[in-house]
Amino acid sequence: xxxxxxxxxxxxxxxxxxxxxxxxxxxxxxxxxxxxxxxxxxxxxxxxxxxxxxxxxxxxxxxxxxxxxxxxxxxxxxxxxxxxxxxxxxxxxxxxxxxxxxxxxxxxxxxxxxxxxxxxxxxxxxxxxxxxxxxxxxxxxxxxxxxxxxxxxxxxxxxxxxxxxxxxxxxxxxxxxxxxxxxxxxxxxxxxxxxxxxxxxxxxx
Amino acid sequence: xxxxxxxxxxxxxxxxxxxxxxxxxxxxxxxxxxxxxxxxxxxxxxxxxxxxxxxxxxxxxxxxxxxxxxxxxxxxxxxxxxxxxxxxxxxxxxxxxxxxxxxxxxxxxxxxxxxxxxxxxxxxxxxxxxxxxxxxxxxxxxxxxxxxxxxxxxxxxxxxxxxxxxxxxxxxxxxxxxxxxxxxxxxxxxxxxxxxxxxxxxxxxxxxxxxxxxxxxxxxxxxxxxxxxxxxxxxxxxxxxxxxxxxxxxxxxxxxxxxxxxxxxxxxxxxxxxxxxxxxxxxxxxxx
Numbered sequence: 419x420x421x422x423x424x425x426x427x428x429x430x431x432x433x434x435x436x437x438x439x440x441x442x443x444x445x446x447x448x449x450x451x452x453x454x455x456x457x458x459x460x461x462x463x464x465x466x467x468x469x470x471x472x473x474x475x476x477x478x479x480x481x482x483x484x485x486x487x488x489x490x491x492x493x494x495x496x497x498x499x500x501x502x503x504x505x506x507x508x509x510x511x512x513x514x515x516x517x518x519x520x521x522x523x524x525x526x527x528x529x530x531x532x533x534x535x536x537x538x539x540x541x542x543x544x545x546x547x548x549x550x551x552x553x554x555x556x557x558x559x560x561x562x563x564x565x566x567x568x569x570x571x572x573x574x575x576x577x578x579x580x581x582x583x584x585x586x587x588x589x590x591x592x593x594x595x596x597x598x599x600x601x602x603x604x605x606x607x608x609x610x611x612x613x614x615x616x617x618x619x620x621x622x623x
Numbered sequence: 624x625x626x627x628x629x630x631x632x633x634x635x636x637x638x639x640x641x642x643x644x645x646x647x648x649x650x651x652x653x654x655x656x657x658x659x660x661x662x663x664x665x666x667x668x669x670x671x672x673x674x675x676x677x678x679x680x681x682x683x684x685x686x687x688x689x690x691x692x693x694x695x696x697x698x699x700x701x702x703x704x705x706x707x708x709x710x711x712x713x714x715x716x717x718x719x720x721x722x723x724x725x726x727x728x729x730x731x732x733x734x735x736x737x738x739x740x741x742x743x744x745x746x747x748x749x750x751x752x753x754x755x756x757x758x759x760x761x762x763x764x765x766x767x768x769x770x771x772x773x774x775x776x777x778x779x780x781x782x783x784x785x786x787x788x789x790x791x792x793x794x795x796x797x798x799x800x801x802x803x804x805x806x807x808x809x810x811x812x813x814x815x816x817x818x819x820x821x822x823x824x825x826x827x828x829x830x831x832x833x834x835x836x837x838x839x840x841x842x843x844x845x846x847x848x849x850x851x852x853x854x855x856x857x858x859x860x861x862x863x864x865x866x867x868x869x870x871x872x873x874x875x876x877x878x879x880x881x882x883x884x885x886x887x888x889x890x891x892x893x894x895x896x897x898x899x900x901x902x903x904x905x906x907x908x909x910x911x
Contacts, residue, residue: 420907451734451757453879454636466735466755467776512896514903552758553776565762565870572874576882580889587893592903611905 422603423620431602433487440480441582447473448575474551481544488537494524495534500615501527521614528588535581542574630743635733641740649745650788651810652797654718655820655848656858657829658804661686661700661716665796665805669698672784672795692719694772694779698796701859707851717847717858718796718805721768721781723747725841728867729778731875732763738778745810745844746785751777763875765840765865783844813846820848839866 426434447469450459460469500520504511505527507519525533549559549567556564589595594608609617617623631641670676677695680688686702689695698720705713727747730739738753739760749760749769756776760769769778784794792798797807806816817834824832833852836842847861855861 451755451759453883454638454734454736455883457636457734457736460755466753470755470757513900516903550758552756553771553773556758556761557771561761561767562868564758565868565874568759568762569870569874572879572882576885579886583886583889583893587896590902591893591897594905605905605907607905607907 421606423606423609423617424602425598425604425609426602428602430487430490431599433483433490434599436483437480437487440476440483441578444473444476444480445575445579445582447476449579452572452575470552474547477543477547481540484536484540488533491525491533495530497527497530498523501530516611521618522612522616523619524613524616526612528584532581532585535577539574539578539581542570543578546571546574631740632743632745633727633730633741634737635730635739636736643743645743647744649810650783650807650844651745651813652723652783652794652845653806653813653817653848654845655804655806655817656715656717657820657824657832657848657850658802659700659716659718660802660804661702661714662801663700664799664801665718666696666698666700668795668799669781670696672787673697673782692768692780693770694774694777697721697779697781703857703859705857707854707857713850715850715858717861719768719859721747721783721845722766722837722840723781723783723844724765725843726867728763728765728840728871729760729769729780730763731867732759732871734759742785744788746783746788747844748782748785749778749780751775751779754778763867763871765862765867810842810844817846817848821852824848824850835861837862837865839864 446459447463449456450463450466450469451457451473457466460466463469463472500522503520504522508528510516511519511526511528546567548555550556550564550571559567589599592612594605598604606617606621609620630643630645630647632643634641675695675697677689677693680690682688683690687700689699692699698718701717701719703715703717705715707713723746725745727739727741729749730741730747733739734757735753735755738750738755739747740750741747754777756771756778758771758778760778761767761771769780771778784792784796787794793807797805806813808816814834814836821832821834829850831853832848832850835847835849835852835855847855847858849855849858849861851857855863
């Protein structure tokens, strides 16, 4: 029988999925207004006006739940010298040549980059979003600021969407990862292979 | 306000060509500020034809009333007391409202298909039933014209009485102007008419009299005859060289198609990585 190691608690998993669902809904309703090619997505939210009404509230849910998640995972995402070694071999990592990679803690450098990308882009989305939030807040701001905010909002959203595409793909690519966020556990072999320092810490081996 | 027509030149959030079989004459409204007496009959006519009633405001010591454009006031008189030369006070009265740009920034910024259209005759019109209330048109407009209604969250502005023009009538404001400061016709005729007015003004000592038809927005279908054509800012901050903000052009230009492409490529990169490099699997019996 495989031995499993607890990676995420039930609270952490719930928190992650609240962020994820909010991201998907905010992403789809936002893309709908991003380019005419995606305008049909407004149908998922009850039409154009409903899309515009709901999007910012979903965004606020995403921001608040992300802040809670970021606070939980902050300390695991500080860069270490091992991350630099690992990044030097990113080509090998991508080509599945994992032999001799440095021992890593709970997260690898790619995961840490994603974390910090989200830490930057989600507050940027919130702040720029408040500036253009009709009809509640936009009228408090001058038009030049609205122009700056729409650009920042689109850019931050784009960076975030690309980051999440990488995040989701990495979870599909690295087998045994998804269950960490669905069941909360990973196999010992998985932990030993991908995050050996964390494995030692958890098991004392 | 909506008046369906086949004669549409541009349509918001639409990447294919709108119906353009017919090619009617370009229209324009000419506002001769040197003839305006500030009677506000045009404001009243606009309210009457479009069935709008703004709130009765309060006197704040100036003639401007209503103080600003709103969903209920699509045109307002802006009164500027300026001393162009020492000791020579001039009362410059500008009828403010949509300029009906040939290159409309509101239409460029709008994300909702068909909420903003530009008719082939040059009129830029909002179709409020397609408006989603996002306020992007505010960012696109170089003249600060569209207003979002507090009641229904839709954007409103002057339609140049597109409903009247479509059936061969002149806009309501033109119909009512008692001094002939407002005239309406083909853009070509209006430019010609303005030339006559400018020559007259120059004779009367306004050496810098000029037509305001800013090329930064491709020209406008509402034009002014300005006594001080070199200083449009005198007229309640009429912009000297208006154009769509480069931020809006960047945001609505090539950036978004390229960004959309980037998102698509990222997804395909994942797919092809999976089918070539394959998944990262761990042997369960892996030993140290």
